[in-house]
Amino acid sequence: MSLLGIILLQVSWLKNNVILREDQVRQKIDNVSNILRDELTQYKMQFLPPANDALGIIPPLRMANELSKRNTIHARLNQTELNDRIQKALNRVGLSDLKYEFALLAKTPGPFDQVEKQSFNFEKASQDTVSNYRPPMAAIIANNGSSFESPPDEFLYIIALDYKKIVMKSLTGSIMLAILFTLVIIAAFFVTVYTMLRQKKLGEIKNDFINNMTHEFKTPIATISLAVDALKNEKVLSDKTKMSYFSGIIKEENQRMNKQVEAILKASQFEKQEVELDKEPLHVHEVIQLIADKFLLQLQEKSGKAELNLHASNDLIKADDVHFTNLVNNLVDNAVKYSKDNVPILLKISSQNAPGKLVLRFEDNGIGMSKETQKRVFEKFYRAHTGNLHNVKGFGLGLNYVKSVTQSHSGTIKVESTLGKGSTFILEFPLDMSGEE
């Protein structure tokens, strides 16, 4: 709203400026007309024809007539001279660029004045009254020899051509400035709106994260508290197996919390790029095999299975053992977590060689993701908000971490997915050539 106001203000200010300038220019043109009138009148009066011997003979009335005929501006200035005078007058008021047409007319007793001189396009120019301006005519006082003021008998018309162009020209600077300011204001406006939206999104994400985290921690804390209560019980205190059972629970829950805290810490460390990677030649197939074995139990529980198609002939990359294992772990963990309830999990992990590269595919038959989710899965704290996902726990850090690790190993990661069908994560890493014999 205020942006619109500012723009409107600018426009109206410019418009006023144009009107003002136009007035100024018109006034100047009027001035020119006045200057010319004064000049030419003076010029006409100055001139006295040389004394004529026949003066006495010619009847006074005729003489006056003769004199006035010879003493017209028309008779005394040719076209170019008149033009020069007009140009000079224009220069004097600072309108030297102005184009113009002019006409010199003589007064006659009849309804039409007689045209004495006329510039080439005068007729045409006089028809366009919109872009051209015609100041009041300059009347040139007749000098017919009499001492008293006589009525004017010659008129000079000037038509200023396209005078608005001159106005515009003198205003281009301010117009440009106005446009520039407006652009800056618009840009600032959009940056502000963009930042605001981003902030809002970040706020939502943070909120989600905090909700998630409290939820995640509440369960182990409650469990530990219950276990401690049970330990205080006399009956349990005397029973060794029960003692170790409850302390086992406490230990387990404690480890779970510890893992969660570590995951958060890890993510923020990667963010700040504080992590030092210890890159060594690593056989990727071994890591994948290890993780697959680890998940075997979980998979069997859901009557699912993992299919390994590790066909790459070269699986050696330079990688940090710990972080790379975490990476694979996260991907497999997601595939198990985001599986469909009633369908046995089928996780396919395959490897392939491309020139200079190792390509890994993690394909699942889980719930899949929408296009929007696919775009955002690698964002920190992002979790899809759909349906039964709420009972699956997580912080939305896993894939963000996976991406960070991939990038710090000069790799790339992308996701392909169909909602309801499954997802495939495709990773590419440069092969380690230095270790090859």
Ligand SMILES: Nc1ncnc2c1ncn2[C@@H]1O[C@H](COP(=O)(O)OP(=O)(O)OP(=O)(O)O)[C@@H](O)[C@H]1O
């Ligand atoms: N294999 C998958 N199939 C379907 N959706 C997935 C899959 N992997 C990830 N997602 C979606 O992407 C979101 C982000 O995943 P990510 O691993 O980053 O976080 P998380 O699993 O929710 O939590 P965390 O891994 O930090 O415990 C998930 O919440 C889920 O909506």
Ligand SMILES: [Mg+2]
């Ligand atoms: Mg995850």
